[in-house]
Amino acid sequence: MPDSTLDPQPVYRIRVAVPVYLYDCFDYMLSAAQYQQAEVGARVLVSFGRQNLVGIIVEKLALDTPIDPRFKLKAISELLDEQAILDPKVLTLLTWSAQYYQFPIGEVMQSALPSLLRQAKPYNLLARTWKLLDAHAETKITRSEKQQEAYKILKLHPSGTSENILNLAGIETATLKALANKEICACVLEAQDFSPMPVTLAQMPLTPNPDQKKAIDSVLKVRQQYKAFLLDGLTGSGKTEVYLHIMHEVLKQGKQVLVLVPEIGLTPQTISRFQSRFHCHIALLHSGLNDSKRLQAWQAAQTGKASIILGTRSAIYTPLPNLGLIILDEEHDLSFKQQEGFRYHARDVALYRAHLENCPVILGSATPSIDSYALVDQGKMQCLELNQRAGTALMPKIHLIDLKIAKKQHGISQQLIDEIKKRLAKKEQVLVFLNRRGYAPVLICESCAWQAKCPNCDANFTLHHQPYTHLHCHHCGTIHRKPEQCPACNHAELKPIGMGTAKVEDSLNELFPNVDVIRVDRDSTSRVGSWQKIYDRIQRSEPLILLGTQMLAKGHHFPYVTLVAILDIDSGLLSVDIRAPERTAQLIVQVAGRAGRGEHKGDVYLQSVRPDHPLLTTLVEGDYRKFAKQSLKERKAAQLPPYRYSALIRCESKSQELNQQFLQQHAQWLREHSEQLIEIWGPIPAPMERKAGRFHAHMVLLSKDRARLHFYIRNWWQNMLHEKPSSMKLSLDIDPQEFS
Template structure:
């Protein structure tokens, strides 16, 4: 018999999402007093097996809810919050995400919390306030420009200001601590004020052109309702100005705006644009923040204090009480897809969130994804075009250089060297693009042709010369010393083959000794603040050669770059992945778009061994939109995504035979269960069959009916997980973006 509230033997229960790799939520008991205080969306400390964990309450159960006989009921350890941290809309979004991406619900819920809250630390942390102590300390700071600048800013706030605001102004915490040691400033811990702050204009908007006006008006008509817009604008066409003018109207209504960008590297320039336009509380949310700053930013967003929230993909799960607009900039970028663990796509989650919040969403790009173009064709998204560059800027002309016949110096054609010299002599800037970091991709013996291969992967070692000479595998991360002689024939002449950014940097410094060469890749920007320093230097109108990987292709505004040189794009034309041509086309157009964004005309030179490749000629003779329309037709004819829905099973173990046998058995079971309504490709070895000492195999599942695909996968996938050998790793990737 069910218990009634009047009996002392009542069992009060809650259902908790516990951060374990299991697909269930779990029931816990608590006292009557705790039950009254418990809020759905609040945290609770629980015991799970031998672990003490922090979970999220997802439901307060009634007395007549059946008790699951599979699990022994335990009492909670402690209620951690007296109010919900996650509101009902975020709980719905997280639940949907767990179901759609078929990932353990407790781990999905944890992704919505900053690290400190996952660890069970208190919600109300004190804010660090900084205040000037000595109003006449200029003489103490003559040796440090940073300290002088921080001191000047703090003097503008006689009552003190928060560390978060100072950091946003470019003042580092280390600088503040140095001033504190000199007794120039003091740090005070105070309770944070979470009251929303009004937003005012700091700078008048620019005059919008006709295309921009139409886009702004269409989005503003959709305020307070769900509608998805694709802002398809040429590089340099003023997409950010469209965002800012729409944001201005949304912020006037007291609403919050969530802006997602693909990379941390884009946040400094984006935050700078927002701060120069708006006076208000703007917060950053990305993995580069320390835990304390991330919690403070998250709290400002969750309480409604912050009006503009700028973040990378994980910010999509931030609770926002007054959300009025979502903007996803560079929507085509692969960085929006999480590639490890919980493999969600922030673009798709953002669209579902906008639907839940009943607000518009803008996806912006100069090279929209083929998936987004398909949604426009299906009437699920409205396309807005920006067809002219802002101001007097015009699109750059692309020239192909045939490497088979060109005279070269260290991998750079002579004609390109001459063009670079011309631009530098005119005091202009040049961007050289090579999507391959390190010194050289191959180390080879000139005597016996031995190559330095990673012992754990089916891949060559990359040669690095900084911070010391070594071999580095970019797939498993292993590092080895550079051999002094060939291990196969003992020959001492080992030669690096091919170009990496570090070697090109050396070559460019030799070719142009009177000009700075600035390298931008993961190696050169690994230190905190290093990318900001590089970016500040580029913004000065001094002649420099800017060299880098695809970090430079993502929406940056370099007004003084008039020449873009693409050294090697051919590998993207040969990939087995059906999306490779799309990614290559996007990369070429995005990199090319860095040229000619200011007053001077820009040009692009692309070195290739395949100057007759159809993709290159389509981009030169026509444009990306023509390429996209053509690609859509090809995908439709081949019944490839987005015209069919896909899921990718990745299987990893110490034996390829074990992988193949296990996947083959379950492929057959799925075919039978679905009566062949699910198309199963594979199993086949992965493009890189061995990685980190383990063998990889793939299996792709396809269906024209998304609901049918998910229905058949659900039980089948759970069955696979229960039957897999303990040493085997299985992952399920819904809507995969890469087949590697």
């Protein structure tokens, strides 16, 4: 009889996605008890090389799975979760994303986790709850309106309420701490309550107009199955009201709604609309939250406690047990495409997620992307049009001003100055748009024509006067002090050329000294809460001039703006990027759409040296859809995306010769092995060849067959990464949205 002690012991193994830049998952051993407890989708702490890393279990291997004798298995260091924190559908979505965007699976998995969970912190984070200590403290807070508001809300919740809920109600943590210092309230740490909150209406819905009702009915017919809709509505046509009607029906079924917006700046007004309509738990997910608040919001979504999840791009990967509807507002916006690292597009991921979840998805925009129109043409998406502005508001009229012949002051035409004066005299608001921050884009010597150029990039320095006078490269971040005289000829006069928002602000203050000018750009809104204060000010009925960059173009509702002035759009008309006309048209229509959304009719004045440009004349006729249809025809004739699928290889090193040599070698291999199914453009120098001291090159791959394109890229790309010199950086961008 054989000796049982010689029988091989079973090896319990799991496959783990580890956050390293490798395309494989890795096997680890664990004890029988750990194997029994481990769940696919849970976190484990593992040793990888010299590091301890947090990975995700993607598979529990059967005991008879062969072991590769070349590798010595390591045991896991710790099982971090008793239950899976990523459900099977989200794991499928993440696996698909890693394969489609050709990015390491472990890195992709990490993108679905809040920062604290990536750091091996425990799942059960205690929640900060604020409780009232003094119910008769009115006399202690007579001076601060914020503290009075916080006190009133705390009084409504004698048993305490979470800090997240208070923050969503507009009460800042600093205000609560100020009350705590006066011993009016106190913060306690308590175990989180993940039980769902019932959904009730806080406000009766508005009666939809015929276009809105048709759109609402179309979505609700299929609310329990997958279907993609493009909500193509003019600016101010009431797209949000359509969302709210559909959301109400979905929420009544006990389902969750995921709403994505392109930028943090849109979340205050969006959450305000949701809170005024629904009494329910709303989870907010964006990069402006600190780590603990982001984890708590993520947990509220992942456990089903939150009924509405409002977030930016990365929220598309949030686990949601009862997902019933996905909404992507401003679906055309470039912010939905990640431009570094894992270069996914939230719009395309949202379509695939809705398919997995078997629920409808709505892409909304006044200026839909050409790609979305193509999906409608292919029958993959249904278009729902909203052709009239909500209420009594009318579409603004666009007027072109020829800068070649116009009289100007400070770069602003006299005609435009006169129009601004008329609006301000009527106590109305004016929006002045210039998509260029700083004081001036060029600093030049009037004597020898020397220009202040960045030493590290093929770009000029931008002149800034705040917080002190300096030169700033907006591409690599280099900052220099402004020279007192010309470095080339010692001439004393250096002249700023062109306009940035800071310079226009000075000009407007000089032209309209009795009216407040509010500047909105990345420089003026860098402080936490600054944008919210500006937004609140705009909502008051008082004359002012609002000046800013494309931050102002993204779906904001400014009811008192009746005049929009676009100072310079010509650079977008001259770009070589195939998507530049589309981006320019969208920007013009979106900015123009901020005018006349209230009771008074709006007008738009656009300054240009090319007022006869076909794109501008089409938009003056108020027809973005006509422009889009023409663009689709042109792209089809030229066989450009979306009529061919594309991938962009970006290469950077200390030598352009090295870039060209390396890319050319690998392009040749692909040409020989891809059965002529892939067309290769390049390699060529990038539009900005030198950036941050390194040289950049591009290579574009195009094919009519998406599956074959991805098939040939997969191994070819991983070989490139393996063979590249250590000093070289490579990136692969599937379905690129920019070629810069």
